[in-house]
Amino acid sequence: MSAIPLLQGPHPAEPLDLLLVNAPLRDYAARPRVNDYTLPVLGMAYIATYAAARGYNVAVLDAEAHGLPVQATIDLINQAAPRWAGFNLLAPTYEISARIAAALDPRIRIMAGGHHAKAMPERILTDPRMARLDALILGEAETRVAELLADHRNRSHLPAVMWLDPVLRTPVTGGQPGTAHHLAPDIDTMPFVDRTYLAQDPYTASDGRIEANMVGARGCPYDCSFCGAAVSANPDVTIRVRQPGNIIEEMHRLRDRYAVRAFRFVDDLFLGARRVIDQMMTAFTDERVGEWAVWDATGRINVLHRAPDEMLDLLAACGLREVALGIESGSERMLTYIDKRITPAMATSVVRRLTRRGIRVKGYFILGFPTETRAEMQATVNLIHRLWDLTDNEIGTFRASVFQFRPYPGTPEWTRLTATGRYTPEQLLNYTPVNLGADDEALRGRDEFNFSSGLQFGEATEAEIHTRLVDLARAQHARTAGSH
Ligand code: B12
Ligand code: SF4
DSSP states (O other): OOSGGGEESOOTTSOOSEEEEEOOSSOTTTSOOOOSOOOOOHHHHHHHHHHHHTTOOEEEEETTTTTOOHHHHHHHHHHHOOSEEEEEOOGGGHHHHHHHHHTSOTTSEEEEESHHHHHOHHHHHTOGGGTTEEEEEOSOOHHHHHHHHHOGGGGGGSTTEEEEOTTTOSEEEOOOTTOGGGGSOOTTTSOOOOGGGOTTOSEEOTTSOEEEEEOOEEOOSOOOTTOTTOGGGOTTOOOEEOOHHHHHHHHHHHHHHHOOOEEEEOSSOTBSSHHHHHHHHHHHHHTTGGGTOEEEEEEOHHHHHHSOHHHHHHHHHTTEEEEEEEEEOSOHHHHHHTTOOOOHHHHHHHHHHHHHTTOEEEEEEEEOOTTOOHHHHHHHHHHHHHHHHHHTTSSSOEEEEEEEOOOOTTSHHHHHHHHTTSOOHHHHHOOEEOOSOTTSHHHHTTGGGOEEOSOOOSSSOHHHHHHHHHHHHHHHHHHHHHHO
16 A cells, blocks of 8 residues: 555655644454545644645645554554654544554654543543653644644643653643633634645535535534533633635635535534624625535524524525534433523424425434433434424425434533443443444444444433434435435
8 A cells, every 4th residue: 555645735755744643433454444435634634734834744644534444554654754643632533543653653753632632631641652642732733733843842832732741750731921822723814724635625525516624613602511512621712703704715715726616614603603694694695605605514403593584594595505403302301401402392493494495404313311211212213203204395305313422521421420420431431333234325324423332321221222323324314315
């Protein structure tokens, strides 16, 4: 296997300053990857773009997108011999990232960031496999990575950068007064993501349209108990939305350079606040975005529920193709328990109003929440069926994306679970991939999301949850296939 095509964006003739690595979710030597598409690693591409603009030679290795085995990932990094290797740590990918880090050539310096790094910095820094971790960066890392590439000793004056004291073997945090600007970089002056760092973005969708993913905002003001982006898990994050003009300029560039005609905003807030929707849609209308582009975004049911019909009409006219909504549960008690601030009735009404206008809805649901009874889980299954029935004859379709609950460190739910004394962090962190049927076409696209810590948090057993997940995925697949 040649190293070069798998590394995105380096100047091959020059020594590599930084190789950013997105670890595979599981070891694909054991069971090959069955998906052929995954969303791009935009955070790492932002870091790479920013560092490259300052003259550094950076590459991204998305081992998940390429379905690489662990050993092949290690070999590629060692062969590329970068000055630094950087890992984006997410809770279920931590173990594999640590295995890779431990096997790297000792001449390669290691840095790490991402949600899991922020949630458990001390644990990671004291993990023997991470003994050579020179810098653990909490939060948004573009400007601090560039400072570290300039000189690793800069870590001592950078805020929220941690390492292990070589003598005392205890975690140390850097930072000098006046450096807080590093924690919330100005996202309107940030260079647009250089797509050469991404394995599959822009990409050609099944309808032939060229699509690209974008980040419109950073941070989320809500506090859903299961979510790594919850405000209480991210006290360092300043919520920022890009100026509409800045977003539209990036859309135009993607259109002019790659013929992109469809966009997906992966962030949490794009349609999550009325003020943001108003501002964006005024600018989208002025620029006539709806005449040449379609776009998908995440939204909030409570916000869309309050929005008048004219606003939903405007969203449709501006090209909104699909909204992803966290509906999570069909049980009011569970929705209160997870602090979702919505009801099933609100969800039903929003789904109806959107699909009636031709806007598609993707609903996210979770089965197996802590304290959830079997009847409450069934209420979620019933709600999904109701929403399918309700939208059968609407112009926009409704599809359900259903997950098994798993606790992520740093989230409000993690704190609540560990406070019961019933679970240790080790137990909760013991994620293993679940093979619900990778050879089944209906389940193939969901394979990367099937993870479990093997624990039962509600009344239903894991086996019962898995049966529901398989049934719902098959039913959804049959509906989607039937609609073409
Ligand atoms: C898009 C997305 C994806 C995409 C791309 C993931 C990726 N690796 O970038 C896909 C669909 C592939 C994905 C998959 C998964 N995701 Co995801 N994803 C998101 C989402 C919605 C947006 C991420 C994003 O692009 N943000 C915008 C950019 C600018 O921010 P960022 O990625 O955080 O990057 C910044 C910093 O984190 C940091 N940083 C990032 N990488 C690095 C690397 C280094 C070296 C350093 C120093 C810093 C650093 O600097 C970046 C720039 O400021 C978030 C929700 C959220 N609000 O973050 C969940 C989220 C990050 N995902 C999550 C999870 C758990 C997963 C999965 C593990 C799901 C699973 N199967 O169980 C997989 C992991 C697969 C993988 N190996 O990537 C959790 C993480 C929770 C946790 N505590 O770990 C989140 C928070 C959602 C949630 N459920 O709570 N995800
Ligand atoms: S689930 Fe969505 S709304 Fe809730 S905290 Fe996470 S990103 Fe925010």
